[in-house]
Amino acid sequence: xxxxxxxxxxxxxxxxWLVTPLAAQELSLVMDPAQSKVEFTLGATLHTVHxxxxxxxxxxxxxxxxxxxxxxxxxxxxxxxxxxxSRDHKMHKEIxxxxxxxxxxxxxxxxxxxxxxxxxxxxxxxxxxxIHGAEHELTAPVEVRVTGGVYDITAHFSVPYxxxxxxxxxxxxxxxxxxxxxxxxxxxxAN
Numbered sequence: 573x574x575x576x577x578x579x580x581x582x583x584x585x586x587x588x589w590l591v592t593p594l595a596a597q598e599l600s601l602v603m604d605p606a607q608s609k610v611e612f613t614l615g616a617t618l619h620t621v622h623x624x625x626x627x628x629x630x631x632x633x634x635x636x637x638x639x640x641x642x643x644x645x646x647x648x649x650x651x652x653x654x655x656x657x658s659r660d661h662k663m664h665k666e667i668x669x670x671x672x673x674x675x676x677x678x679x680x681x682x683x684x685x686x687x688x689x690x691x692x693x694x695x696x697x698x699x700x701x702x703i704h705g706a707e708h709e710l711t712a713p714v715e716v717r718v719t720g721g722v723y724d725i726t727a728h729f730s731v732p733y734x735x736x737x738x739x740x741x742x743x744x745x746x747x748x749x750x751x752x753x754x755x756x757x758x759x760x761x762a763n
Contacts, residue, residue: 597636598633598634598635598636599633599634599635599636599687599762600631600632600633600762600763601631601632601633601723601760601761601762601763602630602631602760602761602763603627603629603630603631603645603725603758603759603760604758604759604760604761605626605627605628605629605630607758607759608627608630608756608757608758608759609624609627609756609757609758610624610625610626610627610647610754610755610756611623611624611754611755611757612624612625612652612752612753612754612755613752613753613755614748614749614752614753615748615749616746616747616748616749617745617746617747617748618746621654621659621748622654623652623653623654623655623660624651624652624653625647625648625649625651625652625653625676626647626648626651627645627646627647627756627758628646628647628648629646630643630644630645630646630758630760631643631644631763632645632680632683632697632760634680634682634683636686636687639682639683639684640681640682641680641681641682641683641697641699642679642680642681643679643680644677644678644679645677645678645680645756645758646675646676646677647675647676647677647756648674648675648676649664649668649670649673649674649675649676649703650664650670650671650674652664652668652670662741663741666739666741667733667738667739667741668703668704668738669704672705673703673704673705675702676701676702676703677701677702678697678699678700678701678702678710678712679699679700679702680697680698680699681698681699681700682697682698682699683695683696683697683698683714684696684698685714687716687718688718689718690718690719690720691717691718692715692716692717693715693716693717693718694713694714694715695713695714695715695716696711696712696713696714697711697712697714697727698710698711698712701731703731703733703736703738704733704736704737704738706736706737708736710729711729712727712728712729713727713728713729714726714727715727721761721762722759722760722761723759723760723761723762724757724759725756725757725758725759725760726755726756726757727755727756728753728754728755728756729753729754730751730752730753730754731751731752731754732750732751733750733751733752734750735750
């Protein structure tokens with residue numbers, strides 16, 4: 573019994589020794605725009621507005637040992653759509669000014685949390701979020717599911733657009749919240 577336990581302990585130690593260098597190596601991921609979507613929700617007095625943007629490209633490079641990260645996630649502000657042409661026209665012309673500020677970019681500088689080699693991980697991505705010509709610090713909760721070398725990533729965060737210098741589209745009869753809820757879902761592979 574003791575001999576069997578020692579063999580098991582030795583085998584487990586060897587397996588951990590093999591896995592540890594893999595987990596500590598830098599990871600470079602490239603997102604697939606075709607398998608990515610950016611959705612937004614804005615609460616209002618009469619109803620909730622739902623819409624989407626097109627994800628242009630994205631990559632992230634990070635060191636799991638230190639959490640240091642780099643890369644960018646780029647969304648085309650000009651593609652924002654809610655399904656209502658007059659509302660979309662107002663959103664692009666008066667709020668986002670998307671012809672003047674076409675890029676919405678998140679540039680991570682660190683990632684907190686442990687990334688599992690397979691299965692689900694809960695992490696936090698911190699960095700600069702650039703929208704409407706200005707940069708803002710942002711920390712977003714990120715859920716990562718790793719299956720066979722494919723990274724299924726979902727991030728959710730709020731954008732306090734009015735506080736960040738964009739116009740609130742409220743009118744006399746329609747009141748909207750001062751924050752937009754954003755959900756980014758993307759699929760990435762190691763580069």
